[in-house]
Amino acid sequence: MKAPKTHNILSPEYECMSRDAIRQLQGERLRKVVKREYDNVPIYRERMDAKGIKPEDIKGVEDLRYLPFTNKTDLRDEFPFGLLAAPKSEIVRIQGSSGTTGKPIVSGYTQNDVDVWTEMVARALVAAGGTKEDIVQVCYGYGLFTGGLGAHQGATKIGAMTVPMSSGNTQRQIMMMKELGSTMLCCTPSYATYLGETIRDMGIDPKKELKLKSGCFGAEPWSEEMRGKIEELLDIDACDIYGLTEIAGPGVAFECLEKKGMHINEDHVIPEIIDPVTEEQLPYGTAGELVFTTITKEGMPMLRYRTHDICVINAEPCACGRTTVRMGRITGRTDDMMVIRGVNVFPSQIESVIVSVKGVAPFYMIIVDRVNYTDTLEIQVELDGENFSDTVSDLEKIRNEIAEKIKSVVGISAKITLVNAKSLPRSEGKAKRVIDNRKI
Amino acid sequence: MTVRQISVFIENKPGNMVKITDALGNAGVDIRAMSLADTQDFGILRLIVDDTDRAKKALKDAGCITSITDVIVAELPDVPGAMTKTVRLLAEHGINIEYIYAFISQEKNKKAYIVFRIKDTENASKVLTDEGIVLAGEGVI
Ligand SMILES: [Zn+2]
Numbered sequence: 001m002k003a004p005k006t007h008n009i010l011s012p013e014y015e016c017m018s019r020d021a022i023r024q025l026q027g028e029r030l031r032k033v034v035k036r037e038y039d040n041v042p043i044y045r046e047r048m049d050a051k052g053i054k055p056e057d058i059k060g061v062e063d064l065r066y067l068p069f070t071n072k073t074d075l076r077d078e079f080p081f082g083l084l085a086a087p088k089s090e091i092v093r094i095q096g097s098s099g100t101t102g103k104p105i106v107s108g109y110t111q112n113d114v115d116v117w118t119e120m121v122a123r124a125l126v127a128a129g130g131t132k133e134d135i136v137q138v139c140y141g142y143g144l145f146t147g148g149l150g151a152h153q154g155a156t157k158i159g160a161m162t163v164p165m166s167s168g169n170t171q172r173q174i175m176m177m178k179e180l181g182s183t184m185l186c187c188t189p190s191y192a193t194y195l196g197e198t199i200r201d202m203g204i205d206p207k208k209e210l211k212l213k214s215g216c217f218g219a220e221p222w223s224e225e226m227r228g229k230i231e232e233l234l235d236i237d238a239c240d241i242y243g244l245t246e247i248a249g250p251g252v253a254f255e256c257l258e259k260k261g262m263h264i265n266e267d268h269v270i271p272e273i274i275d276p277v278t279e280e281q282l283p284y285g286t287a288g289e290l291v292f293t294t295i296t297k298e299g300m301p302m303l304r305y306r307t308h309d310i311c312v313i314n315a316e317p318c319a320c321g322r323t324t325v326r327m328g329r330i331t332g333r334t335d336d337m338m339v340i341r342g343v344n345v346f347p348s349q350i351e352s353v354i355v356s357v358k359g360v361a362p363f364y365m366i367i368v369d370r371v372n373y374t375d376t377l378e379i380q381v382e383l384d385g386e387n388f389s390d391t392v393s394d395l396e397k398i399r400n401e402i403a404e405k406i407k408s409v410v411g412i413s414a415k416i417t418l419v420n421a422k423s424l425p426r427s428e429g430k431a432k433r434v435i436d437n438r439k440i
Numbered sequence: 441m442t443v444r445q446i447s448v449f450i451e452n453k454p455g456n457m458v459k460i461t462d463a464l465g466n467a468g469v470d471i472r473a474m475s476l477a478d479t480q481d482f483g484i485l486r487l488i489v490d491d492t493d494r495a496k497k498a499l500k501d502a503g504c505i506t507s508i509t510d511v512i513v514a515e516l517p518d519v520p521g522a523m524t525k526t527v528r529l530l531a532e533h534g535i536n537i538e539y540i541y542a543f544i545s546q547e548k549n550k551k552a553y554i555v556f557r558i559k560d561t562e563n564a565s566k567v568l569t570d571e572g573i574v575l576a577g578e579g580v581i
Pocket of ligand 1: 257263320322
C-alpha cells in the first residue's frame with residue numbers, strides 16, 4: 001500500500017511561509033537566542049568576547065557568520081550542565097547519546113523544547129502521510145537515544161495510535177505489526193531492511209497480510225537504492241528523517257512524499273553549509289558540512305553546531321507546497337571519511353554501488369588494511385540467498401561488476417569478497433560497516 | 441528426464457566444508473555424487489543426493505545459500521569411448537555444456553554416470569535418448 005499525497009502539511013503557517021517571512025522570523029529569533037547564550041553560557045560569552053562581538057551586533061541571519069562555532073567536544077567538555085541556558089529547575093528532560101568514545105553527551109530540554117521537538121516529528125509523520133487514523137509502530141530504541149521517544153511523541157501528537165515496541169525482538173515486532181495492522185513504521189533504515197527480509201523469509205506477503213503504508217527512517221545515512229529495497233520488501237513509501245540530539249532529535253529535517261530531499265524546520269533552526277577546512281560559508285547547492293543554529297531552544301541552545309555531516313542544501317520550491325529549504329542525503333561525514341591511498345572514501349559511496357548490483361544483498365563490510373606500506377580495501381558483500389546462481393562465471397560477473405563500479409564511483413580499486421547470505425553482523429541501531437586495521 | 445542437483449555456496453574459509461557435510465550427515469542425507477568448482481575466494485559445491493528436499497532444508501538451517509538446478513545424468517557402460525560418443529553427440533547438435541562431472545556407481549554393476557548441466561535440458565535429453573543413451577531419473581542413481 002502507498003500513502004496518499006493529499007493533506008500532508010501539519011503547520012502550513014510555518015512550513016509554507018514566503019522566503020522573506022522565514023528569513024525575518026529567523027532573524028528575530030536569532031537575536032533572542034544569541035542574547036540568551038551570551039547572558040547564560042560562559043563559553044559562548046568568552047568566545048564572543050574573544051571575537052569582539054556583542055549580542056546587539058547580530059541583527060539578522062546575514063550576521064550568523066560572525067558567531068563562534070560549537071563542536072561535539074564542547075558538549076563533552078561542558079558535560080553535563082555547562083551549556084545550559086535555562087535554570088536547571090526548568091529542565092524537564094535529558095536526552096543523550098552513548099558517544100562512541102569516552103564520555104557521553106547530553107542535552108537538557110525545557111517543556112517548550114520538548115514541545116518544539118514533538119512538533120517537528122509530528123510534521124515529519126504528517127509529511128509521510130500520517131493522520132490520526134494511523135497505527136504507528138515505533139521500533140527505535142527508547143531511552144536516552146532520541147529515536148524512540150521522539151517518534152513516540154510525534155505520533156501521539158498527531159493523534160495516531162502509537163505502539164512503543166522499542167528496538168529488537170524481530171519476531172514480536174512482526175507479530176504485532178500483523179495483529180494490530182500497523183500502518184506506519186519508525187526505525188533505522190537497516191532495521192527496516194532486516195524486518196522486510198525477515199517478513200519475506202517467513203513467507204508473509206505485505207500486500208495481503210500487512211497494512212503498512214509508509215515509514216520514517218533515520219538515525220543513519222542511507223541511499224536511494226536502499227529506499228528502493230525497503231519500499232519493495234515492505235510495499236510502502238519510505239521517507240528519510242534527520243536529526244541529532246544536540247539540536248533536538250529526529251525531525252530537524254524530514255522528507256515529504258515527493259522524496260526529493262528533507263525539509264528543514266527553518267522556524268526552529270537555521271542551516272548553513274560550510275567548507276569544513278576554511279570554515280567559510282558556502283552557497284546553497286554546494287556540498288559541504290552542515291551547521292545548525294537552534295533559534296527556539298531554551299534549555300541548551302546551540303550556536304553554529306558543526307554536524308560533520310556532508311550534504312547539499314536545495315532552496316528550490318518543492319512540489320508539496322512547503323517553502324522550507326531541503327537538505328540532500330548525507331553523502332559522508334567529515335570525520336568518518338576514510339583516506340585510502342590518498343583518496344577520500346565515504347562508506348555511503350560504497351553502499352550506493354552495492355545496492356545497485358543484482359544478486360547481492362545490501363549488507364557489506366569495509367575492511368581497510370595496510371600491507372607493505374600500501375592501503376588495501378576489501379569489501380565483503382553478502383550474496384542474495386534467494387537468487388543464487390550456481391555457476392562460477394555468474395558469481396565472477398557479480399564480483400567484477402561491483403569492482404568496476406567501485407573503481408568508477410570511489411576512484412580506487414577494491415578486492416570484492418562474496419560471503420554467505422546473512423553472515424555479516426546485523427544491527428538494530430547504527431550499523432558498524434567499517435573495520436580499519438591500519439596502524440598508522 | 442532430469443535429476444535435481446543441489447548447489448551450495450562456500451566461502452573460502454576453514455571449516456566451511458565440514459559445516460556442509462555435517463549438516464547433511466546429521467539430516468541422514470546420502471551423497472550420491474559431488475563436484476566442487478572453486479576459485480581463489482569461493483567455491484560452489486554441487487551435489488546429487490538421495491533426498492534433495494531434506495538436503496535443502498538441512499543446508500538452509502545451517503545458514504548456507506543453496507540453489508536447485510536440473511541436470512541430465514547419462515548412464516553409460518564403463519568402457520573406453522562411451523563418454524566421447526555422448527559428448528560428441530551434443531557438440532554435433534550445437535548444445536553447449538556449462539559443466540560436467542562423472543561418478544561410478546558401486547551398486548549398479550559399476551555403471552558410469554555423467555552429469556551434464558545444459559541450459560536447454562529438454563532438447564539435450566531428446567538428442568541423447570534418440571541415439572539410445574540411457575538417462576537416469578531421480579532416485580535411480
Ligand atoms: Zn516537499
